[in-house]
Amino acid sequence: MKLETARPVHLKDYRPPAYLIDRVNLDISLEPTRTRVHSKLAVRANPKAVGRREPLRLDGEHLELASIAIDGRPLAKKDYKLTDTTLTLTKTPSGPFTLDITTFVNPEANKALQGIYRSNKVYCSQCEAEGFRRITYFLDRPDVLATYTVRLEADIAAAPILLANGNLLERGTLPGGSRHYAIWRDPHPKPCYLFAIVGGNLAPISSTFRTMSGRNVDLAIYVEHGKEARAAWAMDSLKRSMKWDEERFGREYDLDVFNIVAVSDFNMGAMENKGLNIFNDRLILASPETATDAIFEAIESVVAHEYFHNWTGNRITCRDWFQLCLKEGLTVYRDQEFSADERSATVQRIIDVRGLKTHQFAEDAGPLAHPVRPESYIEINNFYTATVYEKGAELVRMIATILGRDGFRQGMDLYFERHDGDAATVDEFVTCFEDASGVDLSQFKLWYSQAGTPELIANLRYDKDKKVANLEVEQILAPTPGQPSKKPMHIPIRLGLLGANGHDLDLRLDGKPLEDGVVSLTKRKQTFRFSDVPSRPVPSLLRGFSAPVNVTLDLSDEDAELLMASDSDLFNRWQAANTYAARTLVESVKALTTGKRTNQGLRFARALGSAVQDDKLEPAYRAELLKLPTQSDIARIIGKNVDPALVHRAHRQLMKLVGKTLGPLLEDLYRDMADRGPFSPDAESAGRRALRNAALTLLAARGTPTDVARLAQHYGTATNMTDRAHALFLLAGRGGTEAKVALDDFYATWEKDNVVIDTWFAAQAQSPLAGTLSRVKALIKHPLFSLTAPNKVRAVVGTFAAANPVQFNRPDGAGYAFLTDQVLALDKINPQIAARMLGTLRSWRALESGRRAKARKALQRIARAKSLSPDVQEIVLRVLE
């Protein structure tokens, strides 16, 4: 193992900066391999850190320092100290001073995609979390807020478009006529992670938005030439987001322009730079022919997410990176609420909870578990996780559940009023809700510091003489890395009690009406006493998924079926179906292990049939009912000694059984849900397609010649990408001539389209067929594949490792060895992406012993490798620990 491991940063060591930078003037002359950055900083000692006379130590990496001056006087070599990561000024004036620094950077060579880089010849930047230090020497921390004026200069031919944060002040052509410049000024003080520039030959689509106070904002989305029409949905989503934030939270936009730029090479989904959001192009470009409904939905929600950051993240930013959930959890909560309002709230909640369980619950159950507000990190980029984002959003949602809608809004209003312009903390955020409502949230705050998914064990005892139902709930908080024991948490449980006919009974808790149906579990074990209960009720717990916990409640098949058929809370109706399916699958994995047979599947299939038949339910919701838990969900529930091949077999068997049992119903749905008119991406039309495709999936699992023919025909006659991609994935998963025909056709149609072709890569990488690993090895040699393009890596390596449990977890360990090779190669190019890919191995300890040993070997090979990035080093150490 490597000896010089990078040193962790600790929350408890936070100190305010010794210096502040109030104003930044940047003059950036863009050149492919030698971009010059001249920076002029207005610096002063921080009055909040008086008595700490420290030298000024600036962050900087991968920079060539050309000159440095204080108040116009050039510094000699002896006046500063330079290391690979810092520039320290030994003597600084006691009063405010101006610091001039000139550096050179190489955008073309920058494949880590942090700082200034080039994607498809477009100059762009990414500074969160610590990329600004790759542009110039600076106090690269979020609690240093400055106003920025930026002058950009570039060749007109290479970069006719020049953008930066804020409003455009001036532009012009330089003498000689081949270069031009633009000056942008952002009046809002911001941390440097929100800085951005773009220079390139791009095409805009434009629009305007009139804000609630009557100001006009110019909106533009810049994309590759010829793709303008595909940005229309993103523009529409942006305008709806702006309006929604005014109506729901009273938040108005605060600049004259709002620009979005789509680039092909991007480490994440998108970035909320002030007034200049930069997006991964797969989350901007969409047309019916090129994008699935899921992508339309994702575009809507990510455009909203980045826009909402303008208030939650930018106007109020984070004091330090331990507070990351302050902006991310809150902004995810806001984008989820937006999607819920734009679409079906129940379906949205199902989709969000499904994602939470698949990604966050799995993370929380393994070696990478960490609190929503972590206490230490080696590489902050490793903490842009499902826990910080998705669980972070659940914590905000729980505050809303505890305070109610109005109380929550008052707390948010106070937060905006009190902290506008601040670099704030999670504690300050929670205090706003306490102050606005008078509710004590001190125990609730444990959610931010204690990792792991609480387990609730619930039991209902009914006393028919007293007509009392006692609901006993115990919370179990399993140890997580670094946290062997935990304090009981404050868990809001929304619940209902169903009478024998399936109707909700009136709730009287300790004799008093319980109007909102929410009880607070605060002790390790607690009994809730409901009176005047006429007959033995069936409890419907955790309605709307009121807390991110697992619930164990012993329900008979009859009780589960009652909930599935008639729970008034539609989320819980779905949850009952999903739990029933999971239980059935876990049982059949057991049966496959022991060789015993089980009949549970048939009973489940019939119950599912009657739930789905209800055509008063919207199609999108019925589609969710028809989706079985995924193989990784089942693996997570089983928890130890998992054999992914058996899980896969059990899953396939149940799909087939449901397909056979519900055949006629599914055929009807397939016929009735066909598109009626021209394509529309709206929620209702998407819901019909989803239900039709869910039916198709189950029918295909049945696997008769008619079913295969239907599938091939579905591909061949598809008029939109939702249907086409759905069929392509199913066909690629089956193999045979039909698969080859479809894959070849797809390739021929889309080989020139950098975004769409990723579907072709992914469809092959997810196939559970035996030849997939060799196929994947061939794909990474394909001319359209590149290790420097994160979207390609995610489509092939990411899909194979994260969405193909049976082939990735081959018993011979070849899947792990392949991943290891890719991680080591990627680490030299883009450590962030390498670390993400490595994270797919996090659940290795839950595997059966043979695979576990192979996975350990693969991890040890990475741990032994020379000169690993801190990113990969941190993940491999934690995963192996």
Ligand code: 0A1
């Ligand atoms: N703040 C962005 C996520 C993001 C984080 C890091 C990035 O660069 C490595 C890019 C984007 C968001 O929440 O959308």
Ligand code: ZN
């Ligand atoms: Zn975000």
